[in-house]
Amino acid sequence: MRVLVTGGAGYIGLHASLELLGAGHEVVILDNLVNSKREALGRLETLAGQSVSFYEGDVRDRALLDRVFTDHKVDAVMHFAGLKAVGESTQRPLEYYDVNVNGSWTLVSAMVHHQVHCIVFSSSATVYGNPHEVPIREDFPLSATNPYGRTKLVVEEMLRDVAAAYPELSVVLLRYFNPGGAHKSGLIGEDPNGIPNNLIPFIAQVAVGKRDQLAVFGDDYDTPDGTGVRDYIHVLDLAEGHVVALERLHHERGVHVYNLGTGRGYSVLQVLKAFEAVVGRPLKYRVVDRRPGDIGECWADPAKATESLGWSAKRGIGEMVEDVWRWQSQNPDGFSGLSD
């Protein structure tokens, strides 16, 4: 298949593109590089052993989308492009609605016009809000606790409405839990701008000496050690999940929703210990207040994806941390520190 990957220069889009190429698909990437670097695409091409068509531009630019869909007979779209920082979304909600909602609207409008019938959308476990119990199934009630989460919910709803009106469409909503890890080569990985918001990149930067210590956001949750519990899924498992979903579902009309998680939860302190084991020394941390909006526990019931797609996450927390450490220690400054 020929797949347009929006946001393909970003963390998950890069790994998914590599997996697509490895599976024999053709990839066209559209990315405005607002949260990624061109150098990452060079690394992708090196790893894939082939070149990739790249359009530097905005997913809200309809004229550009028309050009992409005219230049290439695209069979399906994987839509990763978007803004993803929860805290920032509370400060700049209009920007989040513009990029995430208007961007998706523009993309889907162009897909309908150019008769592209399949979209795989990057949704998030954030759409479950504060779940009443764990593990979380796809049929749990949906809600949002911040503007970022609301943009994901709005796009899910929009895609349902569009699928109802255009029955030839196949819409795949993949709700990721907590992505982590990096490619085994150490050549591509997560390269956050500024201070990382998320646990894994933050600990990686403590380990490499870029940050002094980890602030553990609360140790008074109702969890075994009091710290927050999450379902950390290796980005390579996530990438495989995308390709399997695409291959299985691109001709299956309607809306298909899957959790992509491991079904296991780890606490903040367990993740820290896993890093210490890989790095071979203790890492500094201190416990601070809870982060506003955080929940105690969040992990997936991934049974639906296993049963109907035959996909399940294969990699554990130890392997994830090893891969993050390889990427971080080889590239302490991310892609800007790499030479082609």
Ligand code: NAD
């Ligand atoms: P990322 O920021 O690394 O990648 C997103 C890419 O989209 C970047 O390369 C960025 O430059 C590009 N982009 C942003 N706005 C754009 C625009 N207007 N036009 C074109 N390109 C644009 O993020 P990621 O972690 O790879 O996440 C990918 C998707 O998965 C996002 O939609 C995100 O909300 C979703 N998601 C991520 C996580 C996570 O923890 N990483 C969890 C759940 C869902």
Ligand code: UD1
């Ligand atoms: C965050 C987002 C969520 C998004 C998910 C995956 C928030 C409120 N939620 O979720 O919308 O879908 O990322 O990208 O930001 N922690 C620390 N110290 C840190 C960082 C994190 O103790 O410096 C703790 C958190 O309290 C949490 C766990 O580590 O218990 C994981 O945090 P994080 O990586 O930010 O992911 P989520 O909070 O699950």
